[in-house]
Amino acid sequence: xxxxxxxxxxxxxxASNDEIRTLTRNLAARAGDDYVRVECAFLELAEPSxxxxxxxxxxxxxxxxxxxxxxxxAGRHVVTDIPEEVEKVRAESPxxxxxxxxxxxxxxxxxxxxxxxxxxx
Amino acid sequence: xxxxxxxxxxxxxxASNDEIRTLTRNLAARAGDDYVRVECAFLELAEPSxxxxxxxxxxxxxxxxxxxxxxxxAGRHVVTDIPEEVEKVRAESPxxxxxxxxxxxxxxxxxxxxxxxxxxx
Numbered sequence: 001x002x003x004x005x006x007x008x009x010x011x012x013x014x015a016s017n018d019e020i021r022t023l024t025r026n027l028a029a030r031a032g033d034d035y036v037r038v039e040c041a042f043l044e045l046a047e048p049s050x051x052x053x054x055x056x057x058x059x060x061x062x063x064x065x066x067x068x069x070x071x072x073x074a075g076r077h078v079v080t081d082i083p084e085e086v087e088k089v090r091a092e093s094p095x096x097x098x099x100x101x102x103x104x105x106x107x108x109x110x111x112x113x114x115x116x117x118x119x120x121x
Numbered sequence: 122x123x124x125x126x127x128x129x130x131x132x133x134x135x136a137s138n139d140e141i142r143t144l145t146r147n148l149a150a151r152a153g154d155d156y157v158r159v160e161c162a163f164l165e166l167a168e169p170s171x172x173x174x175x176x177x178x179x180x181x182x183x184x185x186x187x188x189x190x191x192x193x194x195a196g197r198h199v200v201t202d203i204p205e206e207v208e209k210v211r212a213e214s215p216x217x218x219x220x221x222x223x224x225x226x227x228x229x230x231x232x233x234x235x236x237x238x239x240x241x242x
Contacts, residue, residue, distance in 0.1 A: 004239055006235070008193075011194065011196065013194075013196055013197075015195070016194040016196055019195065019226065020194075023226075023231070023235075026232050027232050027235060027236065030232050030233070030236060031236060035239075066239045066242050068235060068238060068239050070193065070235070071193075072129075072191065072192075072193060072225075073132065073134075073137040073140050073141075074136070074137070074140065075132065075134055075137055076134075099242045100242065101238045101239045101241060101242035102238055102241055102242065103238075104193075104231075104234065104235060104238060105144075106238075107234045107235075107238050109230075109233075109237065110144070110225075110234060111144070111148050111151050112151070112230075113225065113228045113230045113231060113234060114127070114144075114148060114189060114191070114225065114228075115151060115152060115155070116228065117189060117222050117223055117224075117225060117227075117228050118125055118156075118187045118189050118222050120223055121187050121189075121220045121222035121223065
């Protein structure tokens with residue numbers, strides 16, 4: 001059972017966290033049969049935390065989880081903080097496969113998305 | 122003469138700012154004839170500032186500039202700060218058309234990009 005966990009920074013502004021939750025629901029609708037579960041978690045300032053998001057996926061039956069960093073640059077959060085949070089649950093549940101996907105900012109298709117946004121102005 | 126200005130937050134980490142500069146060069150290569158000039162500017166912590174980026178585009182002959190917010194959520198930076206910075210140059214150069222495109226996080230295609238990133242893990 002494969003599960004997807006979108007990981008965002010989290011914000012003091014509730015509307016920003018809700019943007020992530022809406023995006024996650026849209027992803028779940030698009031993902032079709034690829035993932036039985038698509039949820040989000042936050043590095044800080046919002047719930048659930050990354051470990052709790054992973055634990056919930058495992059409790060729901062996930063045996064394979066892809067963590068997807070919703071970040072634009074390869075800063076400390078992407079390079080150090082997210083892997084550290086993931087490691088906590090890997091240590092607890094060594095039989096579960098947890099992989100961290102490349103962060104959003106590294107996506108080759110982002111250039112085309114940006115040019116489309118410019119046209120939409 | 123149409124010009125594109127990618128606007129990012131800016132970081133104390135030089136590598137993050139360089140990521141934006143690299144992305145901007147890639148955009149310029151993809152944009153073809155749509156824009157005679159594709160450059161970047163930063164809200165804070167890096168150069169050029171948004172007003173300076175706009176002024177440089179105007180000095181280079183731009184008559185129409187699209188500002189493209191490289192941000193994931195519609196927080197204060199997108200809603201208030203970027204429009205305020207743009208307004209400074211609109212006031213100086215009322216004959217130049219400056220429009221602000223929707224921020225990256227609002228792009229409908231972002232869902233597909235995220236699912237592709239998940240597959241790349």
